[in-house]
Amino acid sequence: MDNYNANKEEMDKYSLRGKVFRKIREDILEGNYSEMEELREAAISKSLGVSRTPVREALRQLELEGLVTIVPNKGAYVTGITSKDIYDIYIIRSYLEGLCAKWACEHITEEQIDTLEEIIYLSEFHIQKEHWDQIFELDNRFHLTMYEACGSKILEHILSDYHHYVERVRKNTLSSKERARKASEEHKAILQSVKDKDEARAERLANDHIFKSIANIKNQGLEKLMKKH
Amino acid sequence: MDNYNANKEEMDKYSLRGKVFRKIREDILEGNYSEMEELREAAISKSLGVSRTPVREALRQLELEGLVTIVPNKGAYVTGITSKDIYDIYIIRSYLEGLCAKWACEHITEEQIDTLEEIIYLSEFHIQKEHWDQIFELDNRFHLTMYEACGSKILEHILSDYHHYVERVRKNTLSSKERARKASEEHKAILQSVKDKDEARAERLANDHIFKSIANIKNQGLEKLMKKH
DNA sequence: AAATGTTCTTGTGTATACAATTATTTGTGA
């Protein structure tokens, strides 16, 4: 699983291992490798201009994320992520985002509420202007802040991972003004229920929010959404 | 996210890195380290009689599992797992085991059904005889087979991880004849609904199964259960 | 010609050496 929190991700930025790790992961998630392609340590280290050590460590981590399969004494192979995996993740997320919103009712801080309100406010502006990159970034921040607000290290960890896994698909789904606007409305409603400490409603709305994304994906065709933009 | 499947775990058995990885993980999960204790690469490698390389790789993997926190250029620290984490995991599992049972209705194979029936049959025998180790092992196998049967690599992955995380607690809860017997009855009912392809019922029963474990934990006191047996 | 054994190549697994960074101690001046 992935990087645990922004803090660590930030720090890792300055280690070679972190750079290699993120580079290979991005390449896999963006589909730059074909399925089951062999990842030779020497080749990667040469192409990135580093030694094998950081490459090895990065590959071992990617194995744990499930993106790479390592056969001892043989090599590392791209496992990648199939469209079924993405679909499964969305279903799992729909359950867990519901739980997250429910727990947030109890654990959210004033500061987090302020952050979320600001995010929603800014979103509306950027949706109006069709600034897709900002919209995506704000959507990210909304969800990650919610994960933080649930007060569970474990739940935050797993949801952040999944969130990252489906990043490419999410980026594409949000590139429609109509869907972006609806998503923003849904965020607003979720936050309201959390503020009201209405656990049942918060859970249901967060649940629905992801389900609506799934419906949206089905309409647009998942395979198309997995392509690079 | 932990080891992906039995296959890989099996293969890793023969690499130093795998041994070191499992050794440190067990030590952490068994509470042999105190919270935030520093893990010095040199010390560990010396005590295990290996070089720093496999130790480093193991620590990097443990970081991804969330059991260790690595501060670049400083060191690795035990993060461990608190009783709140365990509690959270049980709640999350109750949702996901439900989903797993639901999906199993559609994807389970005849062979897997046979396996599960055999497990239940054997369990009854060992419960009668109070063979705690076998009971625990069979409980493990029941759940892991269910995870396999759900037909989702992603869900199987995360549930296996969590299952392992709470191993120590599960071992202790199952060491009561009364609870073991009830658990076995619950397993039987879940399998029946899966065989009947009754998705709603399977989901609800699997859900309840974990909830009952939580209730059981609360009764016995989580702190006590986290101790080594 | 088929099966078996042998070497050679390729790539990973581990150990060690060195560089960079951080923590600690020591020394100096006010």
Add this chain to the structure above:
DNA sequence: TCACAAATAATTGTATACACAAGAACATTT
């Protein structure tokens, strides 16, 4: 005695070298 700076020690980060395992190609034997 305290503050602060410089030197020193400890620890991680990276690079490189060598050992080992697996598989392929080729030779050998029946």
